[in-house]
Amino acid sequence: MxxxxxxxxxxxxxxxxxxxxxxxxxxxxxxxxxxxxxxxxxxxxxxxxxxxxxxxxxxxxxxxxxxxxxxxxxxxxxxxxxxxxxxxxxxxxxxxxxxxxxxxxxxxxxxxxxxxxxxxxxxxxxxxxxxxxxxxxxxxxxxxxxxxxxxMSKSMYLGYKNSYSDDQKAKLRDYVSQQRWIDVDKGATETGHYSLGYHELGFDTAGNVMSDDNLFPKQLPEDADSIAKAFFDYYRTSRGYHERSINSTAAWTATTPMSFYQFPxxxxxxxxxxxxxxxxxxxxxxxxxxxxxxxxxxxxxxxxxxxxxxxxxxxxxxxxxxxxxxxxxxxxxxxxxxx
Structure with a gap:
């Protein structure tokens, strides 16, 4: 340990x-x-x-x-x-x-x-x-x-520097809402084992919501931006890695953003x-x-x-x-x- x-x-x-x-x-x-x-x-x-x-x-x-x-x-x-x-x-x-x-x-x-x-x-x-x-x-x-x-409420719902449009925010709300059906259908409400995903959801080049069950890959792509590199350097290397840290090892529950959308x-x-x-x-x-x-x-x-x-x-x-x-x-x- x-x-x-x-x-x-x-x-x-x-x-x-x-x-x-x-x-x-x-x-x-x-x-x-x-x-x-x-x-x-x-x-x-x-x-x-x-x-x-x-x-x-x-x-x-x-x-x-x-x-x-x-x-x-x-x-x-x-x-x-x-x-x-x-x-x-x-x-x-x-x-x-x-x-x-x-x-x-x-x-x-x-x-x-x-x-x-x-x-x-x-x-x-x-x-x-x-x-x-x-x-x-x-x-x-x-x-x-x-x-x-x-x-975290603004970061999750409004994006970086409060840049998300109303259409993007609507997509976020729908994505997280549909994720609740996914958890219900797999029995998560009984077992407590909910799907994992990004807490700060992004969009791909086609405008679709992006997520993953791990915040950081084991190896960061060479073309990663400076922000991702800084976080990776702390959470995924010997500098700051800890096995109980969500950021070091996994991700948040995929429905986590819903509470922050509701809570300024x-x-x-x-x-x-x-x-x-x-x-x-x-x-x-x-x-x-x-x-x-x-x-x-x-x-x-x-x-x-x-x-x-x-x-x-x-x-x-x-x-x-x-x-x-x-x-x-x-x-x-x-x-x-x-x-």
């Missing part, structure tokens, strides 16, 4: 923990503890993402770094993924993923060495929209930071104010526009930090590009302990 995809600090203790969300699903997490953690009350940070990754990948790296800098940090696997529960595997549900953040706050706030009034959230890539959604409703989340943010993420983003939001994105990231759009919608206090020379995937694991100094400063300022 694989462990973590990043270097482990010998001075930071990590514990495997479990807790239930309010839907009764058991969420699995790794709890990272600062040195001498039992000596006082600490601020805490909930961490999750990217979409389709597990806690042994980017979120664990972030959580460990936060623990090194004086925070209790919890990296969790969203429901239905990794080591978390949920009878149907590889399904994404935005409302439940947002609830997982609040359930993680429940867990942290019940630890005797955590100050429950000083809990923040750090999200990476596709879990960012769910973290912002959670924070809009859950005022216990006192500060939110995102890295390489994706709005962070519609309540203005309600996060006066709690602060920090958006971090790479200068060369294809996803930069997601951070820019969310930043424009949010009320103050807010900040958009663009990392020079970084692409989307760099902010998963490249510690020379991830602005941990600024992230630590942000959370230290807004989760500061009141004596």
């Amino acid at each position: 694989m462990t973590k995809t990043f270097d482990i600090y010998s001075t930071i203790q990590a514990q495997k923990v479990h807790f239930n969300n309010r839907f009764g699903i058991e969420v699995a997490a790794d709890l990272y503890l600062p040195e001498n953690y039992e000596d006082k009350l600490w601020p805490a940070i909930v961490v999750s993402g990217p979409f389709g990754a597990v806690k042994e990948q980017a979120s664990g790296l972030y959580a460990q770094e936060f623990a090194k800098n004086g925070f209790v940090a919890l990296a969790f696997d969203p429901s239905f993924t990794g080591e978390s529960g949920g009878a149907v595997r590889n399904v994404a549900e935005p409302a439940i993923f947002a609830e997982d953040y609040s359930a993680a706050v429940d867990y942290l706030g019940n630890l005797p060495y955590v100050n429950r009034d000083r809990i923040g959230a750090q999200a990476i890539c596709g879990l960012s929209g769910m973290a912002l959604t959670a924070a809009g409703a859950d005022t216990r989340i006192k500060a939110v930071a995102t890295a390489s943010m994706y709005d 993420l962070y519609a309540n983003i203005k309600d996060i104010s006066p709690r602060p939001i920090l958006f971090v994105a790479g200068e060369n990231a294809h996803s930069l526009y997601h951070s820019e759009e969310a930043y424009a919608l949010a009320n103050e206090p807010k900040e958009l930090l663009i990392v020079p020379g970084a692409d989307h995937v760099d902010l998963y694991d490249q510690k020379d590009k991830i602005p941990f100094d600024r992230l630590v400063e942000f959370f230290a300022q807004h989760l500061s302990l009141q004596k």
